[in-house]
Amino acid sequence: MSSPSIEAVNLSKRYGSFSALSNLNLKIEGSKCVGFLGPNGAGKTTTLKLFTDMIRATEGKALINGISVHENKKKALASVGSLIESPEIYPALTPREALSMVAEIRGMPRSERKKKIEEVVAEVKMEEWLDKKVGKFSKGMKQRINISAALLSDPEILMLDEPSTGLDPRGMSEVREIVKTLKQKNRLIFMSSHLLNEVSDICDEVAMIDHGKLLVYDKLSNVVSRFSGVDGGQVIIDVGLSRDIDDQTVSRNISSLAGVVSAEKLEMKSLRIKFSGNLDSQEKLLSDLVALKIGLVSFHPSSSALEDTYLNLIKATL
Amino acid sequence: MSKPSLKAGPVILQNLPSSIAQMGVMAKYELLNYFRSRRFFILLIIGLIISSILTAVVAYYGVSSFASDALGFYSFWWGNSVTLVVILSGIFFGGDAISGEFQNKTGYFLVGNPLRRSSIYVGKWIAALTASLIILAVYAAIAIGNGIYYFGANIPYQYGESLIFSVLYLVAVLGFTFFFSSLFKSSSMSILVTAILFLFAFSLIQLIVSGLAQIEPWFIITYGSGIIGNVLTDPYPTTQSVRGAFGGRNETKIFAVGIPEGIAILVGYFVVTAIIGLLLFERKEFT
Numbered sequence: 047m048s049s050p051s052i053e054a055v056n057l058s059k060r061y062g063s064f065s066a067l068s069n070l071n072l073k074i075e076g077s078k079c080v081g082f083l084g085p086n087g088a089g090k091t092t093t094l095k096l097f098t099d100m101i102r103a104t105e106g107k108a109l110i111n112g113i114s115v116h117e118n119k120k121k122a123l124a125s126v127g128s129l130i131e132s133p134e135i136y137p138a139l140t141p142r143e144a145l146s147m148v149a150e151i152r153g154m155p156r157s158e159r160k161k162k163i164e165e166v167v168a169e170v171k172m173e174e175w176l177d178k179k180v181g182k183f184s185k186g187m188k189q190r191i192n193i194s195a196a197l198l199s200d201p202e203i204l205m206l207d208e209p210s211t212g213l214d215p216r217g218m219s220e221v222r223e224i225v226k227t228l229k230q231k232n233r234l235i236f237m238s239s240h241l242l243n244e245v246s247d248i249c250d251e252v253a254m255i256d257h258g259k260l261l262v263y264d265k266l267s268n269v270v271s272r273f274s275g276v277d278g279g280q281v282i283i284d285v286g287l288s289r290d291i292d293d294q295t296v297s298r299n300i301s302s303l304a305g306v307v308s309a310e311k312l313e314m315k316s317l318r319i320k321f322s323g324n325l326d327s328q329e330k331l332l333s334d335l336v337a338l339k340i341g342l343v344s345f346h347p348s349s350s351a352l353e354d355t356y357l358n359l360i361k362a363t364l
Numbered sequence: 365m366s367k368p369s370l371k372a373g374p375v376i377l378q379n380l381p382s383s384i385a386q387m388g389v390m391a392k393y394e395l396l397n398y399f400r401s402r403r404f405f406i407l408l409i410i411g412l413i414i415s416s417i418l419t420a421v422v423a424y425y426g427v428s429s430f431a432s433d434a435l436g437f438y439s440f441w442w443g444n445s446v447t448l449v450v451i452l453s454g455i456f457f458g459g460d461a462i463s464g465e466f467q468n469k470t471g472y473f474l475v476g477n478p479l480r481r482s483s484i485y486v487g488k489w490i491a492a493l494t495a496s497l498i499i500l501a502v503y504a505a506i507a508i509g510n511g512i513y514y515f516g517a518n519i520p521y522q523y524g525e526s527l528i529f530s531v532l533y534l535v536a537v538l539g540f541t542f543f544f545s546s547l548f549k550s551s552s553m554s555i556l557v558t559a560i561l562f563l564f565a566f567s568l569i570q571l572i573v574s575g576l577a578q579i580e581p582w583f584i585i586t587y588g589s590g591i592i593g594n595v596l597t598d599p600y601p602t603t604q605s606v607r608g609a610f611g612g613r614n615e616t617k618i619f620a621v622g623i624p625e626g627i628a629i630l631v632g633y634f635v636v637t638a639i640i641g642l643l644l645f646e647r648k649e650f651t
Contacts, residue, residue, distance in 0.1 A: 061651075098476040100650035123478035124380055133472030136393075138400030143393065144473070150389040151477050153381045179400070195473065205476075 048111075050125065050202045050234040051075040052097060056106035059092050059258075066092045068258040070106070074236060074251070079229050081245035081266070082238040084255040085360055090238040091131060093255070094207045097236075098128045110203065124152075127201035129192050132211050137181025141167060141191045144180060145198055152199045166194040169224060185212035193221065197228075204228060206237040210244060222248050246352045254359050261359050270351045280307060282351060283328070285317040285335065286344035295340060303334045315341075386479045390487020391494065398457065398495045407456045411449055411499050415506040418445065427514045434515035435598055438523045441507050443593030446526075447586075449503050450534045451562040453496035458541030459555035461488050462645055466549040471650055485542070485645050489638075492538050500534060522595050529592045532630045536585055537562070539634040543641030546648065562586070574619045581619065588629025590621040 057070040067089040074080050084090050095101045096108045099119045108115045113122040135144045145163045154162065167176050170190035180188060189212045196204060206225075210218040218241075225235055225248050239245050245252060246266065253263040262269055293311060300309045305323035312318050321331060335342050381389070398404040418441055422430060431437040462485065465471030474484055504527060511519060541558050548554040566586040573581040580603070581587040594601050601620040621629070 095650065100472070100475055102647070102649065120380055120383075120478045120480060123476070126476075126478070128476035130476055131469070131472055133476075134469040135473050136397045136401075136470055138397050139393070143396065147389060147393040148473075148477060150392075151381070151386055151474075151479050153379055192473070 049076045049232075051109075051111055052203060052205075052234065052236060053109040053112075054093065054096075054106065055109065057093070057096060057103055057108055058105040059089075059096060059101065060104045065258050067096070070255075070258075070260055072253060072260055072263055074234065074253075074263075077229065077232040077234055078250040079225055079235040079237060079248055080263075081249035081252045082236060082255065083240075083242070083245060083252060083356060084238075088256045089258040090255060091207055092258075094128070094130050094205050094236075094238060097205055098123065098126070098130055100130060125202045126205060127196035127199060127203070128205040128207075129196045129209055130205070130207045132185070132189055132208075133192055135180045135188060135191060138179060140177050140179055141172060141194070142176050144191065145195055148195050148198055154199065162198060166197045167191075169197060170194045171220065186214055186217055189213055190217065193224070197224070202233055204233060204235045204237075206235065208238055208240065210239070210241060218244065242352045242356060252352075254356065256360050266352070270355050272355075280320055280322045281328075283319045283321055283331075284312075284344070284346055285319060285342065287315045287317070288341035288343045290314040291317065291340055295338070299338055300335070300340075303331060305331055380478055383480050383483045386483040387487040387490065390474075390479075390484055391490040394488050394491035395494055398491065403456055404495050404498075407452060407495075407499055408502065410452060411503045412506075414445060414449065415503060419506070419510055422510065422514070434511060434518060435520045435522060435596060437511055437515055438507065438520065438526070439593065439596035441510065442504075442523065442526060442530075443596045446500070446503065446530050446592060447533065447589050449500060450496070450530060450537055450589075453492075453499055453534060454537035454541040454562065455555060455559050457492035457495050458489075458538045458545060459558045460545060460551035461492060461542055462545035462641070463548045463554040464545075464551045466648070466650065467551045475650060481646050482642055485546075485642050489538060489542055492542070493535065496534050496538065497531070500530060520596075522598070525595045526592050529589075529595060529626070529630075532627065533585075533589045533592060536588070536630040536633040536637075539637040539641070540585060543637035543644070546641045546644035549648075575616070578617055580617075582621075582625065582629060585629065585633045587619070587621055588626045588633065591623050591626030594620060594626075595623065 051074065053073040054070040057067060058065070059067040070089075070093060082090050082093070092101065096103050097110065097115055099115050102116065110122040110126060115122045135141075139147075142163060145167070146159060149159045149163065164173070164176070167173055170193050172187065172190050172194065175183065175187065180191065183191070189209070193209060196206065209221050213221065222244060225237065228235055229248070229250075237245075237249070249266055251264065252266050252269050254261040254269070262272075264272070291311060291314065296309050296311050296317065300306060300317065300319065305321050305327045307320040307322050309317055309319045319331075321328065323331070332345050335345065380386075422441075427437065430440045460467075465474070465484075475481065508519060511523075544558050544561075545554045548557070566584050570581045570584045570587050573579050573584070574587075600623075602622075603617055603619050605615050605617050607615050
């Protein structure tokens with residue numbers, strides 16, 4: 047079986063004079079998770095809608111496994127599960143009925159249907175609600191059912207548009223785990239999100255878009271090292287303290303420690319250290335900071351590297 | 365999060381059902397949705413109320429006040445009221461059938477799947493037709509029950525023809541309401557416009573065109589539906605010139621639609637609106 051792929055070829059979408067997507071060329075291939083990032087109105091959902099034939103391209107093609115979505119939708123989407131813009135399910139139906147409808151549309155054999163539906167509903171922790179009407183569900187519960195619908199046919203490609211929308215923290219964590227599991231099973235996941243920590247946690251690659259134009263597409267680590275303002279091999283470490291720290295200690299004692307490129311005080315009880323070195327050097331840095339008796343209570347790599355990257359790239363296009 | 369249990373392995377679904385089979389799936393679940401959402405039962409109750417009123421009126425005033433024979437009875441009972449039942453069916457089941465998919469965002473649940481939009485459109489249309497036919501069947505059964513009670517089991521063949529024309533009118537009305545539903549993205553707007561058109565506008569235009577302009581309103585669907593009542597009249601009414609009609613002194617024509625013409629109007633409405641409605645839905649964007 048060839049590896050799954052999605053490809054945008056000169057893909058454009060215009061609404062009158064407004065260009066929602068401009069000449070997007072992007073090819074994603076293989077089993078991986080690709081985060082699709084960009085500000086509101088950047089063109090993320092437009093792209094995903096073009097790949098699911100919800101809207102028509104003004105120019106260009108959206109290809110899935112080499113098949114044009116617009117020209118042969120049935121074949122192109124046969125191996126795709128999608129979740130676009132938090133859909134609503136007929137409120138009078140139960141999740142079992144709504145998922146049966148999807149299963150029948152996709153030609154799932156009757157003998158497998160019941161088991162598979164119960165499996166995907168258990169996946170999103172909605173077993174108790176399987177035979178209750180969807181109209182009574184909260185937004186988060188509906189989103190869980192939508193995720194289960196996307197997973198129902200074991201698709202080799204998943205297109206998810208902000209899948210954590212409406213979910214509580216536990217739900218968000220569960221979605222992350224589901225995506226991580228799918229990654230291990232030869233699936234291609236193309237996922238838009240505003241949650242940068244979510245993307246940095248589960249995605250292997252990242253594509254950034256703004257004003258309808260693709261800014262970058264590369265491995266997450268490459269994008270961060272190229273655009274975050276941090277040189278390659280460097281890491282940013284956030285340090286939490288139990289008491290206030292003075293500027294002199296930061297500039298003299300901490301900045302001079304081995305491997306430290308720079309150190310800055312964020313607040314009275316927190317620091318950000320730009321550090322160059324391997325894990326052993328980090329261990330040494332931690333023990334050096336403890337030895338300084340500055341009241342160290344936390345020490346962890348900064349989650350803001352992708353955020354810095356994002357802000358640098360997006361800022362550049364404003 | 366517990367350990368995810370998604371099974372690894374090949375994608376299950378390599379052979380998708382045919383588009384016709386997918387239409388059937390859509391129709392099945394749309395029908396289930398009608399039954400569950402009580403929309404079907406509300407219209408059934410309305411149909412039963414209309415039938416009950418007619419039954420009570422005939423019982424109170426005596427059948428001889430309305431008809432002297434079975435054909436006259438069916439003309440009074442069926443010919444005068446079934447078009448309202450058909451129109452209500454069109455409004456209830458067709459008014460927001462397509463626009464609702466956009467406004468309520470239920471379309472987002474369906475359209476991302478590997479099925480043609482035409483399967484969704486036709487499947488929903490079949491469901492609306494099936495639900496409407498059930499309502500029409502109940503209404504017809506009550507009319508026949510009353511007819512048998514008053515005039516015996518000898519049901520005039522013209523009633524059978526009228527029944528067939530009613531089904532044809534229903535097909536045309538649903539074609540039209542689905543087309544209008546495809547025009548709008550707001551459910552309430554499409555229902556409102558459809559209701560105004562069928563309950564007031566078409567009748568008004570027909571009156572103006574035929575009465576004042578003296579032009580046969582062959583382009584109006586409600587004129588075509590005239591065959592439902594006309595066929596229950598013996599002899600079949602024809603277009604006549606009448607002096608002094610509408611309060612004037614001049615000779616005016618009172619138009620009566622013939623059966624071939626009526627069938628052509630209804631079939632024409634269905635074919636044209638079904639094609640345009642389908643094309644609109646195919647091109648409409650889920651923005």
